[in-house]
Amino acid sequence: DTEVTQTPKHLVMGMTNKKSLKCEQHMGHRAMYWYKQKAKKPPELMFVYSYEKLSINESVPSRFSPECPNSSLLNLHLHALQPEDSALYLCASSQDRETSGTLAKNIQYFGAGTRLSVL
Amino acid sequence: AQSVTQPDIHITVSEGASLELRCNYSYGATPYLFWYVQSPGQGLQLLLKYFSGDTLVQGIKGFEAEFKRSQSSFNLRKPSVHWSDAAEYFCAVGAFGNEKLTFGTGTRLTIIP
Numbered sequence: 208d209t210e211v212t213q214t215p216k217h218l219v220m221g222m223t224n225k226k227s228l229k230c231e232q233h234m235g236h237r238a239m240y241w242y243k244q245k246a247k248k249p250p251e252l253m254f255v256y257s258y259e260k261l262s263i264n265e266s267v268p269s270r271f272s273p274e275c276p277n278s279s280l281l282n283l284h285l286h287a288l289q290p291e292d293s294a295l296y297l298c299a300s301s302q303d304r305e306t307s308g309t310l311a312k313n314i315q316y317f318g319a320g321t322r323l324s325v326l
Numbered sequence: 327a328q329s330v331t332q333p334d335i336h337i338t339v340s341e342g343a344s345l346e347l348r349c350n351y352s353y354g355a356t357p358y359l360f361w362y363v364q365s366p367g368q369g370l371q372l373l374l375k376y377f378s379g380d381t382l383v384q385g386i387k388g389f390e391a392e393f394k395r396s397q398s399s400f401n402l403r404k405p406s407v408h409w410s411d412a413a414e415y416f417c418a419v420g421a422f423g424n425e426k427l428t429f430g431t432g433t434r435l436t437i438i439p
Contacts, residue, residue: 211369238425249416249429250370263425297369301425313358313420315427317369 210234211318213298219324222288228321230281230298238262239281240315241273242297250297256281288325295320328353328419332430339407340438347402347433349417358420359400360427361391365413373415376400387411412437 211232220226230239238257242250255263256275270292272284281298299315329352339345351357358377362370374385381393391402400417417430 213369240425247432249432252426255425257425295367299370313425313427314360314372314375316372317362319369320367322367 211298211300211316213296213318213321215321216319217322217324219326220285220288221326222290224288225284225286227285228283228296228298228323230283230300230318231279232300232316233279234300234316235278236300236302236316237278238301238313239275240299240301241271241281241283242299242317244295244297244320246294254283285323288323290325293323293325295322328357328421328428330417330419330428330430332415332417332433334433335431336434336436338436338438341409342406345402345404345407345411345435347415347417347435349400349402349430350398351400351417351419352398353419353421355421359391359393360418360420361385361389361400361402362416362418362429363387363413364416364432370416373402407435407437409437409439411435 214229240255241253244250252265253267254273259275270287274282297320298318301313301315331350360375361373364370373389374383376383376393384390389404414432414434416432418427420427
């Protein structure tokens, strides 16, 4: 099973709203990712959590706030977004960093995404 | 820094014809290479990966890819495409101990009857 589940599938919000995106995996993966994807573009990395700690923040505006409550769950809290933040938000997970002697594989498995529209 | 180039923005192929999607990478050491497919409005599905060993790798849905170090390429192939293969295809490169994947700009595949 390589399933990453994202909810909701679609979200429409106003610029003053607060909402959250949720991502869940039960593969025992210890790294989880948020990506933003605009139409006809590749995914852009936003955040990486490794062992429930934020390891990478790609200079994302503070109106996006990630949270990793446990090893299976990743949230993205949204507040005061702009219309240009409308995009497909993708979550991914992978095993932990490679350890010596193994090819333990930064294979990222993606969820189906949340289509966000900011009005 | 690693980078990926997919030279073809859009490719149109007849159903049943063969397919090759190009991918060139730039990385100083041995890269980890991936092909993902994305149907409209969907997430990315892993087609295949290369870490080491045999340079011809088999993936799902009848796809294969060949790693050519001398050409810095990792082209995706399929001998006979099906209408359901119409999608966006992304090549990506990763590296040892690095969680970041660098994606190419994607190639949109259209299948005509």
